[in-house]
Amino acid sequence: MSTTLDAIELDPAAFRGEIIGPADSGFDVHRRIWNGSIDRRPAAIARCAGVADVIAAVKAARASDLSVAIRSGGHSFPGYSVADDALMIDLSPMKGVRVDPERRTARVQAGVLLGELDRETQAFGLAVPSGIVTHTGVAGLTLGGGIGWIMRKHGLSVDRLLSIDLVTADGEFVKASADENAELFWGLRGGGGNFGIVTEFEFECVPLGPQILAGPVIWPMERSGDVLRFYRDWVAEAPDELMTIIVHRKAPPLPIIPAELHGQPVVMVICCWVGDLEEGERFIRPLRDFGSPVADVCVPKPYLAHQAMLDPSFVPGRWYYFKSCDVAELTDEIIDLTMERSLQIESPLSSFPIWQMGGAVSRVDEDDTAFNGRGAGFTYNIGVSTETADGFEQEREWVRSFWSALEPWHQGVYVNFLGDEGADRVRDSYGAAKFARLQALKAQLDPDNFFRINQNIPPA
Numbered sequence: 001m002s003t004t005l006d007a008i009e010l011d012p013a014a015f016r017g018e019i020i021g022p023a024d025s026g027f028d029v030h031r032r033i034w035n036g037s038i039d040r041r042p043a044a045i046a047r048c049a050g051v052a053d054v055i056a057a058v059k060a061a062r063a064s065d066l067s068v069a070i071r072s073g074g075h076s077f078p079g080y081s082v083a084d085d086a087l088m089i090d091l092s093p094m095k096g097v098r099v100d101p102e103r104r105t106a107r108v109q110a111g112v113l114l115g116e117l118d119r120e121t122q123a124f125g126l127a128v129p130s131g132i133v134t135h136t137g138v139a140g141l142t143l144g145g146g147i148g149w150i151m152r153k154h155g156l157s158v159d160r161l162l163s164i165d166l167v168t169a170d171g172e173f174v175k176a177s178a179d180e181n182a183e184l185f186w187g188l189r190g191g192g193g194n195f196g197i198v199t200e201f202e203f204e205c206v207p208l209g210p211q212i213l214a215g216p217v218i219w220p221m222e223r224s225g226d227v228l229r230f231y232r233d234w235v236a237e238a239p240d241e242l243m244t245i246i247v248h249r250k251a252p253p254l255p256i257i258p259a260e261l262h263g264q265p266v267v268m269v270i271c272c273w274v275g276d277l278e279e280g281e282r283f284i285r286p287l288r289d290f291g292s293p294v295a296d297v298c299v300p301k302p303y304l305a306h307q308a309m310l311d312p313s314f315v316p317g318r319w320y321y322f323k324s325c326d327v328a329e330l331t332d333e334i335i336d337l338t339m340e341r342s343l344q345i346e347s348p349l350s351s352f353p354i355w356q357m358g359g360a361v362s363r364v365d366e367d368d369t370a371f372n373g374r375g376a377g378f379t380y381n382i383g384v385s386t387e388t389a390d391g392f393e394q395e396r397e398w399v400r401s402f403w404s405a406l407e408p409w410h411q412g413v414y415v416n417f418l419g420d421e422g423a424d425r426v427r428d429s430y431g432a433a434k435f436a437r438l439q440a441l442k443a444q445l446d447p448d449n450f451f452r453i454n455q456n457i458p459p460a
């Protein structure tokens with residue numbers, strides 16, 4: 001017997017998870033992803049319980065001549081995790097995490113979210129470098145590189161990757177590591193979902209916490225010019241233990257922020273110090289002392305609490321739009337432009353980060369991984385959010401215009417912060433030489449470009 005959906009035939013006996021078609025009750029739940037502005041209807045959703053399901057789904061899609069969209073955490077900005085009339089291969093049920101405290105490694109299945117991984121590793125005083133919002137997927141984040149709060153000390157997610165299990169476009173199971181399929185392992189550390197469906201990652205863990213020194217120091221937004229001028233000189237001397245993110249936004253109504261500031265435009269320097277706490281206090285002191293901040297909530301706290309701090313700013317289901325670029329440094333012109341544009345933010349939900357890069361990330365050789373841009377000084381991820389379609393268009397225009405005004409200083413772009421921006425932008429994010437190497441790898445593994453609903457690297 002087979003479950004016949006309109007477009008695809010899959011034998012339930014060959015499937016441990018669930019196949020959901022447009023007429024099934026779960027369809028509208030499972031086709032939705034983090035970005036509420038994405039509303040697409042796949043031909044079917046294959047919710048995989050394990051590797052055998054992934055193999056079956058790939059083979060069924062090929063046999064039915066369907067394209068596939070791969071969903072793990074569902075946080076793709078442009079919504080590549082779902083596509084009209086495609087088979088959505090949904091790995092989110094695959095939640096296994098096994099930490100080996102002696103070897104300091106973690107095996108992590110593709111459906112695991114950052115907060116779930118952190119919870120398991122922190123039980124042993126360990127961590128894997130990842131991102132800054134707990135409901136993001138480990139899979140998509142890692143495959144693009146993985147930048148986050150501890151990267152300046154411990155590197156990108158890909159810098160701690162030991163091995164990967166993958167199902168290819170032919171439905172074959174392969175492994176990749178430094179010793180096995182080394183070129184594929186190189187490509188997977190930044191090349192995204194172009195080479196196959198990753199079912200499991202193995203990471204090296206680092207000792208961390210549980211207490212760190214972290215949180216925002218906050219000033220009124222009209223002080224942003226002075227604050228950023230002070231900040232850029234102060235942070236130039238920062239050791240790897242410190243990572244900072246600058247946020248311009250209207251202050252959200254959170255308990256950590258004084259009530260009188262709620263809704264007021266502010267600039268925050270959010271710190272994360274992952275070393276000796278007293279040393280951290282000493283290093284951060286000049287920032288706290290600068291220009292009478294209106295709030296200072298940079299305090300000792302559990303690493304897990306800091307990892308969840310930005311969750312309320314990125315609630316699933318709202319409408320989001322981002323455009324990103326790296327810059328080498330915060331020049332006077334960039335600082336002035338940033339303040340001028342940030343003062344125009346309308347939506348109380350919009351919150352955009354400027355990431356301090358460098359540290360351990362910049363000390364890995366640029367050719368060691370497909371991830372590109374290790375020399376970036378700062379990463380702008382200009383973004384907006386609205387509750388619904390109301391006002392979204394206007395906010396999106398603000399992003400585009402701000403991003404264009406920064407064009408004279410654009411240096412590159414992190415592939416995981418790209419929207420649906422066309423082939424040239426994907427090429428730009430890797431640079432010509434890396435892109436050519438990735439295209440050669442793609443030609444070997446996926447010559448038909450079966451995995452193409454992504455930041456695509458077409459076969460050479």
Ligand SMILES: Cc1cc2nc3c(=O)[nH]c(=O)nc-3n(C[C@H](O)[C@H](O)[C@H](O)COP(=O)(O)OP(=O)(O)OC[C@H]3O[C@@H](n4cnc5c(N)ncnc54)[C@H](O)[C@@H]3O)c2cc1C
Binds near residue numbers: 075077091146193
């Ligand atoms: C709220 C939010 C916070 C973020 N914070 C950070 C951050 O701190 N650091 C950072 O580096 N990035 C961050 N990002 C960007 C993030 O890394 C990308 O959006 C990433 O693609 C999300 O992965 P996912 O598994 O959640 O997404 P999905 O939408 O499920 O996947 C995105 C794409 O990744 C590929 N992919 C996913 N899973 C697999 C798999 N198992 N096998 C093969 N290919 C796969 C596919 O091409 C897929 O289209 C953030 C994004 C959001 C929305």
